[in-house]
Amino acid sequence: xxxxxxxxxxxxxxxxxxxxxxxxxxxxxxxxxxxxxxxxxxxxxxxxxxxxxxxxxxxxxxxxxxxxxxxxxxxxxxxxxxxxxxxxxxxxxxxxxxxxxxxxxxxxxxxxxxxxxxxxxxxxxxxxxxxxxxxxxxxxxxxxxxxxxxxxxxxxxxxxxxxxxxxxxxxxxxxxxxxxxxxxxxxxxxxxxxxxxxxxxxxxxxxxxxxxxxxxxxxxxxxxxxxxxxxxxxxxxxxxxxxxxxxxxxxxxxxxxxxxxxxxxxxxxxxxxxx
Amino acid sequence: xxxxxxxxxxxxxxxxxxxxxxxxxxxxxxxxxxxxxxxxxxxxxxxxxxxxxxxxxxxxxxxxxxxxxxxxxxxxxxxxxxxxxxxxxxxxxxxxxxxxxxxxxxxxxxxxxxxxxxxxxxxxxxxxxxxxxxxxxxxxxxxxxxxxxxxxxxxxxxxxxxxxxxxxxxxxxxxxxxxxxxxxxxxxxxxxxxxxxxxxxxxxxxxxxxxxxxxxxxxxxxxxxxxxxxxxxxxxxxxxxxxxxxxxxxxxxxxxxxxxxxxxxxxxxxxxxxxxxxxxxxxxxxxxxxxxxxxxxxxxxxxxxxxxxxxxxxxxxxxxxxxxxxxxxxxxxxxxxxxxxxxxx
Numbered sequence: 308x309x310x311x312x313x314x315x316x317x318x319x320x321x322x323x324x325x326x327x328x329x330x331x332x333x334x335x336x337x338x339x340x341x342x343x344x345x346x347x348x349x350x351x352x353x354x355x356x357x358x359x360x361x362x363x364x365x366x367x368x369x370x371x372x373x374x375x376x377x378x379x380x381x382x383x384x385x386x387x388x389x390x391x392x393x394x395x396x397x398x399x400x401x402x403x404x405x406x407x408x409x410x411x412x413x414x415x416x417x418x419x420x421x422x423x424x425x426x427x428x429x430x431x432x433x434x435x436x437x438x439x440x441x442x443x444x445x446x447x448x449x450x451x452x453x454x455x456x457x458x459x460x461x462x463x464x465x466x467x468x469x470x471x472x473x474x475x476x477x478x479x480x481x482x483x484x485x486x487x488x489x490x491x492x493x494x495x496x497x498x499x500x501x502x503x504x505x506x507x508x509x510x511x512x513x514x515x516x517x518x519x520x521x522x523x524x525x526x527x528x529x530x531x532x533x534x535x536x537x538x539x540x541x542x543x544x545x546x547x548x549x550x551x552x553x554x555x556x557x558x559x560x561x562x563x564x565x566x567x568x569x570x571x572x573x574x575x576x577x578x579x580x581x582x
Numbered sequence: 583x584x585x586x587x588x589x590x591x592x593x594x595x596x597x598x599x600x601x602x603x604x605x606x607x608x609x610x611x612x613x614x615x616x617x618x619x620x621x622x623x624x625x626x627x628x629x630x631x632x633x634x635x636x637x638x639x640x641x642x643x644x645x646x647x648x649x650x651x652x653x654x655x656x657x658x659x660x661x662x663x664x665x666x667x668x669x670x671x672x673x674x675x676x677x678x679x680x681x682x683x684x685x686x687x688x689x690x691x692x693x694x695x696x697x698x699x700x701x702x703x704x705x706x707x708x709x710x711x712x713x714x715x716x717x718x719x720x721x722x723x724x725x726x727x728x729x730x731x732x733x734x735x736x737x738x739x740x741x742x743x744x745x746x747x748x749x750x751x752x753x754x755x756x757x758x759x760x761x762x763x764x765x766x767x768x769x770x771x772x773x774x775x776x777x778x779x780x781x782x783x784x785x786x787x788x789x790x791x792x793x794x795x796x797x798x799x800x801x802x803x804x805x806x807x808x809x810x811x812x813x814x815x816x817x818x819x820x821x822x823x824x825x826x827x828x829x830x831x832x833x834x835x836x837x838x839x840x841x842x843x844x845x846x847x848x849x850x851x852x853x854x855x856x857x858x859x860x861x862x863x864x865x866x867x868x869x870x871x872x873x874x875x876x877x878x879x880x881x882x883x884x885x886x887x888x889x890x891x892x893x894x895x896x897x898x899x900x901x902x903x904x905x906x907x908x909x910x911x912x913x914x915x916x917x918x919x920x921x922x923x924x925x926x927x
Contacts, residue, residue, distance in 0.1 A: 477669035483656040484634055484663045485683040485734065495682075499673040 593642035834907030
């Protein structure tokens with residue numbers, strides 16, 4: 308008993324000190340007033356002032372996750388089912404690059420790419436595909452969704468392509484042999500076998516999106532914006548940790564829902580596997 | 583879709599820089615059961631996969647009935663393949679697996695379900711439709727895989743070692759079942775196997791392959807009695823290969839025979855190959871004894887109904903009809919060829 312406890316003690320201690328205690332502290336402080344009594348005032352202030360930002364955050368996160376799923380399924384699917392060897396090799400090399408770019412650099416890149424006078428519009432106008440008068444800035448929710456997707460697609464694709472590579476290849480061949488084209492094969496045969504991995508990738512991406520500060524700070528100037536931005540604002544300009552904690556509570560709740568869905572799914576898989 | 587014949591013409595396949603198949607030409611008549619037989623790595627599975635469209639040919643043509651299918655993607659070929667690992671879709675039920683090919687063909691749900699029911703009856707799996715495939719035994723999975731291939735009424739059925747993952751007893755049962763089903767449906771079938779017993783028991787025609795080439799195409803009885811060369815003979819269980827002597831009843835560079843045809847005799851019989859030797863070893867094999875004899879520099883395998891003491895001198899004889907005569911080039915000599923001495927003169 309004792310040696311076992313000693314062995315897991317460092318890990319347990321790290322989780323307790325670095326994760327559980329700060330989490331508990333911030334949850335408690337969201338409900339404690341200056342006198343030390345319980346209050347929901349911070350929570351009410353948070354909803355009143357930042358309700359729109361909470362909704363905006365949820366919508367941006369959902370839109371990003373949808374875009375991330377579509378693109379990473381397409382890339383991983385092509386890596387698995389692609390028939391042109393050189394294209395598959397090239398894609399395998401290219402898709403991981405954004406993994407190694409920090410969020411703040413991604414934010415800066417997106418700023419100069421998506422602005423009204425940015426690189427993207429410049430290229431479109433120079434190539435004659437767009438009328439200069441039509442040029443508009445994408446530095447709003449669209450910029451956020453695009454940047455989050457650009458950063459997280461390689462990560463989800465990495466997980467997904469690995470999972471797709473490890474499924475029994477003959478199940479794919481059997482489907483094609485029976486008359487399924489490559490697209491149907493991807494949607495009806497490959498994807499159902501890796502949906503657990505996709506969900507894990509999306510949940511981890513959601514947690515990342517909920518916690519990134521630099522990207523919304525750099526891309527969005529006005530309101531509404533992501534909750535992280537607002538929390539930073541509250542702390543930096545007002546020193547108001549209580550309301551920031553109350554806002555943080557919403558982040559916890561959103562990620563907790565995702566974590567619950569994930570745990571429930573893995574448990575179902577475990578019981579199915581045990582049967 | 584009706585039953586169709588398959589023709590391969592000059593088919594060569596390269597995979598990753600290695601030549602897997604060399605100029606294979608083969609005709610498979612409509613409705614026949616053909617086995618591709620050969621040792622591991624001889625290219626038999628690649629040949630099957632190339633018919634299904636999973637191994638692009640470097641040259642040559644594949645024709646199914648009147649049309650060439652060599653340039654079609656797998657899903658357009660209409661061949662039905664049963665994989666060695668069965669390749670059932672784990673996220674679908676048994677009925678889901680059976681009906682998916684029909685769904686791909688746009689058949690309405692009610693008819694799909696009815697056809698799956700009927701097929702489950704034929705396969706002896708009534709009531710299994712709602713089960714997950716993970717809960718089935720190996721034999722049951724095999725049947726579902728076969729059913730899934732047959733439900734689309736394909737012009738040709740391709741079987742990749744379909745019985746090799748099963749226990750011996752189930753394998754023997756399914757062997758007969760599969761053969762009867764094939765004859766009842768009259769479907770053109772090509773099966774890959776490395777098990778000669780399986781090939782001999784099931785096929786109308788056996789295609790013997792070695793190192794990416796077709797060595798011999800023959801009916802099971804012909805292949806067994808007259809393998810094309812020494813290696814083919816060895817693969818088909820011809821375990822004795824002796825150098826021919828001038829006084830042997832058949833003239834040949836090498837004489838081959840199976841040990842079950844070599845018996846111990848008190849006196850040398852007429853019209854037989856005769857050798858004398860010392861018994862090295864005598865082992866009981868159930869129903870008889872298996873002997874190893876030292877005859878000059880050669881070791882002969884033979885059988886005996888009674889035990890023989892090692893060290894004793896015996897006479898072993900093989901009836902002429904059981905002998906296979908091979909020339910100096912290792913190829914089987916044609917039947918009734920004159921003795922070599924006469925040819926030389």
